[in-house]
């Protein structure tokens with residue numbers, strides 16, 4: 001118990017130290033960005049974005065709430081443990097069955113709201129998927145979540161059976177290793193399950209992008225195009241992989257709609273993430289965070305009244321799984337304001353990197369305008385939405401910071 005508590009504190013300190021060493025505070029010293037919505041966005045664009053969010057928020061947020069409540073209903077009462085007990089077979093089958101049942105039931109509960117949100121996205125031209133494509137994505141997403149979560153859950157319950165007093169140590173290390181592995185495996189296994197990737201054919205854009213990466217001294221193996229237009233009109237790009245496997249991935253929607261200079265700027269932002277090793281640092285923070293999570297779980301599951309309440313005799317019994325899933329769903333939401341704050345700082349730094357690399361404020365403003373209007377991004381989010389959901393600064397905030405970059409440069 002004492003050792004687990006110590007390890008929990010140790011992991012949290014490691015998370016804090018990594019954050020302090022790798023996240024920029026402040027992003028641009030001396031900057032006083034002033035957001036001026038009407039300078040860059042026409043009243044009609046603002047009105048369209050507001051109408052879209054007024055329509056999409058109720059189903060989207062109710063879906064989130066209903067999803068959490070459904071998992072809470074199974075994880076905090078005896079309902080979940082009874083369901084697990086009804087699954088026949090070995091404890092591993094029961095554990096995987098529990099994961100599949102909890103996620104499937106919660107997905108079923110939110111289905112009408114998800115369909116409503118998808119309808120709104122289609123009405124505004126954001127979603128281009130067919131209902132069969134949408135269902136396919138939904139089932140694949142559910143499948144990936146069930147498989148990934150089952151791996152962790154079977155490992156945790158298995159270790160709790162084998163090492164009742166010290167499973168926090170083995171579990172914490174396993175969780176950390178799984179986070180590290182996941183970070184490498186995700187681009188190779190999960191991304192191709194949702195998108196089809198092709199190499200950007202030889203030509204001016206490919207040459208320019210590889211030159212940009214070379215100028216930035218960031219080795220890049222390939223420039224790939226993802227067929228995102230099958231499901232969305234949204235624009236995006238990202239860099240995945242490490243070192244020699246690093247690839248720049250562009251949504252085909254981006255190449256089709258944005259001029260090459262804007263594509264270059266967006267890639268320059270992604271190169272900023274690669275150069276600063278943001279994915280690697282995020283993975284390290286995630287690994288220590290996962291270790292902390294397992295230690296906290298161990299301490300929580302030593303609390304006998306909680307286990308009695310949910311009808312699980314011990315942490316090594318698969319009937320504990322619904323409770324564990326509830327905690328796993330709740331925790332990211334609770335820490336979202338903090339993780340989003342860190343993410344926004346890292347994103348702002350990548351924005352500044354793209355400006356340093358290209359020196360092109362006008363194209364930057366144009367590309368941020370295009371991203372915001374095409375993706376119908378919330379231009380003026382309320383604080384609740386901003387803290388809980390904004391992993392990037394808003395479009396107008398990004399433009400305001402860029403103008404400060406320009407002012408400070410002169």
Ligand SMILES: [Zn+2]
Nearest residue numbers: 269273347350
């Ligand atoms: Zn970014």
